Amino acid sequence: PDRYAVIGNPIAQSRSPVLHTAFARQFGHDLQYEKLLATHENFAETVRRFIAEGGKGMNVTAPFKLAALEFADTLSERARAARAINTLKFGPEGVHGDNTDGVGLVSDIRDRLGIALRDRRILVIGAGGAARGILQPLLETGPAHLLLVNRTERKAHELLEACGAAGVTAAGPLDAAADGAFDVVINATSASFDDGRLPLGRGTFAPGALAYDLVYGRGETAFLRDARRLGAARVSDGLGMLVGQAAESYRLWFGCWPDVEPVMALVR
Ligand code: ATR
CATH class of the missing domain: 3.40.50.720 (NAD(P)-binding Rossmann-like Domain)
Structure with missing residues (x-):
């Protein structure tokens, strides 16, 4: 499976795994989506380890949206404007940071x-x-x-x-x-x-x-x-915004746009 994750602190409450797993089911994608708990001290190390293990992308939540900005090699226009990152994409050309909120x-x-x-x-x-x-x-x-x-x-x-x-x-x-x-x-x-x-x-x-x-x-x-x-x-x-930002992250990673309506019902 393709490995993705959400990183934050705390992270137990995150609904991102439910959202992305539901999107993957819509397309029949084989996706493994994990929660990663980090600290300010080991944030960069945790992301690097995930990349080394084959991770393809990551959502970033509080309190690391600023740290991710410094970690990324390239930034989207909107990530720069927001001065925060909620989505990372890992590829041969490096770490790309975006903000889909x-x-x-x-x-x-x-x-x-x-x-x-x-x-x-x-x-x-x-x-x-x-x-x-x-x-x-x-x-x-x-x-x-x-x-x-x-x-x-x-x-x-x-x-x-x-x-x-x-x-x-x-x-x-x-x-x-x-x-x-x-x-x-x-x-x-x-x-x-x-x-x-x-x-x-x-x-x-x-x-x-x-x-x-x-x-x-x-x-x-x-x-x-x-x-x-x-x-x-x-x-x-703001639940629809939560689902909407996840859908836009998914599009960035996979190039296809999930149907948000059934996923809204699932998380409501
Ligand atoms: P976040 O990342 O959630 O935006 P933040 O950067 O700490 O958190 O910003 C909190 C925002 O909520 C600020 O605009 C803050 O107003 P101040 O800039 O005056 O601090 C606002 N805020 C928080 N509690 C508020 C309250 N009780 N009434 C009005 N504004 C409030």
């Missing part, structure tokens, strides 16, 4: 949820690693406007300056989101991990708006509950 989100919103992003008003809340990973793919969909807000406003400005899409984008403090009538509102903060509330208002959501939390597996978060109460027509957690 952002396209995973975009394909989930567009293809699975059926919501267009072109010419829409998008709000992204948060300016940490998760936000950085999705900004460029979101901008590539051609929104009419993208507002990035963050508790620490300075970080929102810095992040937008780094990805440079003047004209369409603006940055501001959290409460700048209260009145913008956005079509798509994305929570990229880590607030959902401790059920933190965000200052949303009725004016945040345009008619028919989607509220999307990047977090998954925590039921309906405070953000999604508030969004629904304040008029969001549709809400979604």
